[in-house]
Amino acid sequence: MALGLRFADSETLHIREEFIEFTIVDDLRSESLGQFILSRIEKLGLDMKLCRGQGYDGAPNMSGHLSGAQAFISSKYPLAKYVHCIAHSLNLVLTDSSKIAEIKHCMMVIRETVNFFHFSAKQSAILKTYTALNLIGLCETRWVKRHDAIQISKQLIVPIFKALEEIETDGDSVTLSKARSLLNNILSLDYIVTLIVMDFFLGYTLNLSKLLQSENIDMVMCIQCVESVTKMFKEIRNSAEGRFHQLFLEATRLCRELEVTLVMLRKRNFFTIPSDIPAEKHIEFYYRVSIFLPFVDQLIQSIESRFTKHKVTLKGLGGILPSFVVKQPSSDLKELIKLYASDLTSSDSTVMAELELWRAKWLKVVPSLFPKIAVQSLAECECGIFPNIYKLLSIFCVIPTSTACVERSFSSIKRIKTYLRSRMSEDRLNGLTLLNVHRDVLVSVDEILEKFAISSPRRLQFKV
Structure with missing residues (x-):
């Protein structure tokens, strides 16, 4: 199984999808897969309570709405909404x-x-x-x-x-x-x-x-x-x-x-x-x-x-985007506010007032100048003035649209795990794959030698 994460970079305001690891899965039952995914997320030190989306390729044991892995995870974390990979749908x-x-x-x-x-x-x-x-x-x-x-x-x-x-x-x-x-x-x-x-x-x-x-x-x-x-x-x-x-x-x-x-x-x-x-x-x-x-x-x-279910997803969070918010009254977003009440820092009446101000801001702008996507809207949202809108836009940004990020990792594994390396361990495979996928990340040779030297007393002579 390949695991990846989608998140919004708070510094650059870009959406990032990163491959994390390959893992060996022995039990392919839906509940076991769900538990396995949660255990890997916990091992990474991430809080599932902050997860706002799940994306899979549509396999029944993963995407089943009654007994799939996504249903198991959703039962524990209701705000982690499942979205079928849109590229796979095409x-x-x-x-x-x-x-x-x-x-x-x-x-x-x-x-x-x-x-x-x-x-x-x-x-x-x-x-x-x-x-x-x-x-x-x-x-x-x-x-x-x-x-x-x-x-x-x-x-x-x-x-x-x-x-x-x-x-x-x-x-x-x-x-x-x-x-x-x-x-x-x-x-x-x-x-x-x-x-x-x-x-x-x-x-x-x-x-x-x-x-x-x-x-x-x-x-x-x-x-x-x-x-x-x-x-x-x-x-x-x-x-x-x-x-x-x-x-x-x-x-x-x-x-x-x-x-x-x-x-x-x-x-x-x-x-x-x-x-x-x-x-x-x-x-x-x-x-x-x-x-x-x-x-x-x-x-x-x-x-x-x-694509019917994807349109339902869009109808919710998509309503806060400028191109939609100017066409509909703020009252239409009450269900959205109720759903993500735990993420918002203000009362319902304050959030509704904030939505009115957000709507008024974009009514003054020519529609051709509206942001096209959520991350562009996020860049135009002043966090101090619209803190709750900023939070909702951040959630919309991280809802997965496809699983292409993790599927691309299988192209890397074909280059790495050849028949001459068929007995490669999971740790080594993950290490080489991460190096191959994240080529833009600079690795310090000095840090590698330092860790190698202190991993065992007999190797101290290699310490730099």
């Missing part, structure tokens, strides 16, 4: 959309094509004679990398075709059979149209996925960006005929270059084409209805269902 949205048969088949072909060239130096060398670019494998967990893989597969479809043709005419029986199978898949209109459609839609989610993994953002910016992408998808859905026509023209040009005949290879029994559709538009209509529309519909539906 990954699940894209995974839901990939369950469409044509999408699954396209990704399977990409995966097999990449493996075909990567697992053979000879076949890889043949591909390099047609392009200097390298194919990228489909990462099982990171959709940013999946988009790169889909984009490069689309970009290199012609060089891949030429390389497979060469391998098909000059290879052993097994290689020839595999190359021919890949050629048949790649030279199908189903594959070409699906690849272009996937590349089109993932272009809208690529930067969103990167943004949601940033540490210096809050739930407001996350939800605003998600809603912006959702709005764009709905606009695309409403103008589907024109949008898909451009994509189909691109597919037609690519088919012409690859000498692929524009025919529907597979027509479902229940699929009928309206009589008012011209014959030359039948193929375009078929792929628009069978691939383009189901994909965008699934994207919209999954986004709206998977």
Whole structure:
């Protein structure tokens, strides 16, 4: 298990997410995991009473609302609100959309094509004679990398075709059979149209996925960006005929270059084409209805269902941000004040008065100059005048938006714990990982030698 902390730096007013350690977990039951997390926090000398958020990747034994580890911790510390990793939620949205048969088949072909060239130096060398670019494998967990893989597969479809043709005419029986199978898949209109459609839609989610993994953002910016992408998808859905026509023209040009005949290879029994559709538009209509529309519909539906709980979180603390506080009366925030009463230093009436002053301050400001995120609002909040608002903004800053910080640590462990170091102890692994992750932290060589020298009397001769 990887453990990380999110906190607001009081000096720089920046949100920081820091990897803390790897720990070995033997018991994966929810309650045991919850107890284990609490014990590690206590060992670090931190007070869980000050914790205001939990973030996990969505595994049932961690995120279960009845018996998950988060429920166990929340029962002891009610203010430690659980938030499902928002970047992981977007990954699940894209995974839901990939369950469409044509999408699954396209990704399977990409995966097999990449493996075909990567697992053979000879076949890889043949591909390099047609392009200097390298194919990228489909990462099982990171959709940013999946988009790169889909984009490069689309970009290199012609060089891949030429390389497979060469391998098909000059290879052993097994290689020839595999190359021919890949050629048949790649030279199908189903594959070409699906690849272009996937590349089109993932272009809208690529930067969103990167943004949601940033540490210096809050739930407001996350939800605003998600809603912006959702709005764009709905606009695309409403103008589907024109949008898909451009994509189909691109597919037609690519088919012409690859000498692929524009025919529907597979027509479902229940699929009928309206009589008012011209014959030359039948193929375009078929792929628009069978691939383009189901994909965008699934994207919209999954986004709206998977981000509902995040919007509930935003509705609470987000109400104190300038862009929200000027639009709603202070009375709407009574539940928020009641929830965090133990964190506030004044009575309810004083906090309400403070909210009125906070609201009046921003009513004088042009909306375009409002802070965009909570940490910017925190910088604009005078602690002496608005002590309770400052506290609420601080809480909002530390509510986790993603678990990308701790998940990145697994990239470090792959570099550190190789097969030559497979018996490395937990302490040593944590030490090396911390050095690798926190490269910006300067380590004093003199302090290390000092500790080494006094750790045992027989090593005193090394003392500096």
